[in-house]
Amino acid sequence: MAVWALVQDGFWAGVAAVGFAMLFSVPRRDLPGAFLTGAVGHSARALLLQWGVSLEGATLVGAAVVGVLGNVLAQRLHKPTFVFTVPGVIPMVPGVFAFQTMMGILRVTTAAAGEGSGVLVDAGINAIHTALLLGALALGISIPRLLFRHPRPVV
Amino acid sequence: MTETQTGQPPKPALPYAELRDVIDLSLWAGQMLLQHGARTQRVEETVHHLGTGLGCDWLDILVSPNGIVLTTSSGQEFRTKIRRVKRMGVNMSVAAEINALSRRVTAEALDRHQVRAELARIDQMPLPYNRWLVVGMVGLACAALSRLFGADWAIFGATFGASAAAMWVRQELDRRFFNPFLVTAATAFAAGILASLPTLFSWGAQPQLALAASVLLLVPGAPLITAAQDLLEGHLVTGLARGLAGSLVSLAIALGLLLAMWLMGV
Numbered sequence: 449m450a451v452w453a454l455v456q457d458g459f460w461a462g463v464a465a466v467g468f469a470m471l472f473s474v475p476r477r478d479l480p481g482a483f484l485t486g487a488v489g490h491s492a493r494a495l496l497l498q499w500g501v502s503l504e505g506a507t508l509v510g511a512a513v514v515g516v517l518g519n520v521l522a523q524r525l526h527k528p529t530f531v532f533t534v535p536g537v538i539p540m541v542p543g544v545f546a547f548q549t550m551m552g553i554l555r556v557t558t559a560a561a562g563e564g565s566g567v568l569v570d571a572g573i574n575a576i577h578t579a580l581l582l583g584a585l586a587l588g589i590s591i592p593r594l595l596f597r598h599p600r601p602v603v
Numbered sequence: 604m605t606e607t608q609t610g611q612p613p614k615p616a617l618p619y620a621e622l623r624d625v626i627d628l629s630l631w632a633g634q635m636l637l638q639h640g641a642r643t644q645r646v647e648e649t650v651h652h653l654g655t656g657l658g659c660d661w662l663d664i665l666v667s668p669n670g671i672v673l674t675t676s677s678g679q680e681f682r683t684k685i686r687r688v689k690r691m692g693v694n695m696s697v698a699a700e701i702n703a704l705s706r707r708v709t710a711e712a713l714d715r716h717q718v719r720a721e722l723a724r725i726d727q728m729p730l731p732y733n734r735w736l737v738v739g740m741v742g743l744a745c746a747a748l749s750r751l752f753g754a755d756w757a758i759f760g761a762t763f764g765a766s767a768a769a770m771w772v773r774q775e776l777d778r779r780f781f782n783p784f785l786v787t788a789a790t791a792f793a794a795g796i797l798a799s800l801p802t803l804f805s806w807g808a809q810p811q812l813a814l815a816a817s818v819l820l821l822v823p824g825a826p827l828i829t830a831a832q833d834l835l836e837g838h839l840v841t842g843l844a845r846g847l848a849g850s851l852v853s854l855a856i857a858l859g860l861l862l863a864m865w866l867m868g869v
Contacts, residue, residue, distance in 0.1 A: 460748070464744040464747040467745075468824070470740045471737060472692075472693040472695045473731050475695070490751070528699050534825055534829075537828060538825070541827070544815050547853050550857035554858065589828075
């Protein structure tokens with residue numbers, strides 16, 4: 449059952465990755481690669497979450513999986529890595545945390561007396577999750593480049 | 604640039620007129636990359652690769668959030684030019700083509716006329732997908748995300764409808780050149796009105812998931828990830844600017860959604 453749940457998780461994450469890849473005008477023949485990175489990365493994260501890893505830790509590993517897989521695909525198919533890695537991590541983007549942060553900030557203004565501080569603290573917690581999760585995604589997909597491709601700077 | 608620094612024999616100095624072409628072409632490539640959301644590091648590396656491939660000794664490039672400054676040097680001569688860059692949507696087809704072109708310049712020894720023809724072709728490339736296909740696929744993507752949050756099929760369908768309709772609204776507003784934050788808020792409002800119907804009529808088990816998922820098409824995921832990558836690679840100015848732009852877009856989403864929820868009473 450747990451395996452079936454992971455397969456479903458991967459499938460829907462792959463669908464989301466392909467949808468956003470098309471929004472980003474990723475070339476048609478690279479869409480299967482975007483499906484694969486999105487599916488494998490998100491189900492890796494779901495597996496770690498099942499094992500009790502924190503959301504940020506699991507996201508870092510999931511993004512690293514996307515990064516490694518995206519680099520392998522890019523080298524095999526002679527493509528730039530970003531067509532696989534950026535759509536691949538889109539299903540893990542903390543979108544709900546991001547707009548809940550902003551909704552919290554807006555709701556501070558209309559909160560009843562004495563309740564504003566709770567609303568503000570919730571917004572702060574959401575903001576911290578948003579920033580750390582985005583950092584984990586960027587770091588994760590950059591790991592192959594940081595470790596294996598660091599030529600002398602030319603610029 | 605001396606021989607010891609490049610490890611290659613010195614290149615013949617380019618005539619001043621040719622240097623003008625090289626700076627124009629390199630700037631054009633850099634402009635298209637930045638316009639369509641490439642990382643700052645990639646813009647710098649690609650422009651450098653292209654310019655040196657076309658015969659310059661060295662290029663100094665400064666990428667700012669809304670423009671590029673470039674100096675090309677060859678022998679004793681140099682030229683400097685600024686190009687203003689207006690941000691547009693992410694287009695990875697264009698970015699991938701320019702990336703491939705910068706490799707071909709050295710691999711196939713393209714000259715500046717061939718590069719100009721190629722850049723003109725890339726600049727004129729139509730969007731790879733029909734707009735209605737994008738409407739459907741973006742709706743499906745948001746509905747897929749609602750499944751990941753644990754939504755049932757009723758909410759899946761509602762999210763698909765709300766976000767596909769919102770994507771259509773966004774396309775219609777975008778092509779009339781409204782302010783991007785206004786487009787985002789209006790699109791979030793449209794998504795919010797439609798996605799509050801499940802809550803209003805108690806469809807499905809967790810109707811509030813439709814509200815959360817249907818605005819995800821607006822979340823500036825790619826710019827925010829690029830912002831974090833820029834910061835990681837030491838490009839603090841472009842990273843902060845992209846991060847702030849992404850935060851403001853998130854604020855616009857929240858404004859539109861809150862207004863819709865208030866009007867619908869959910």
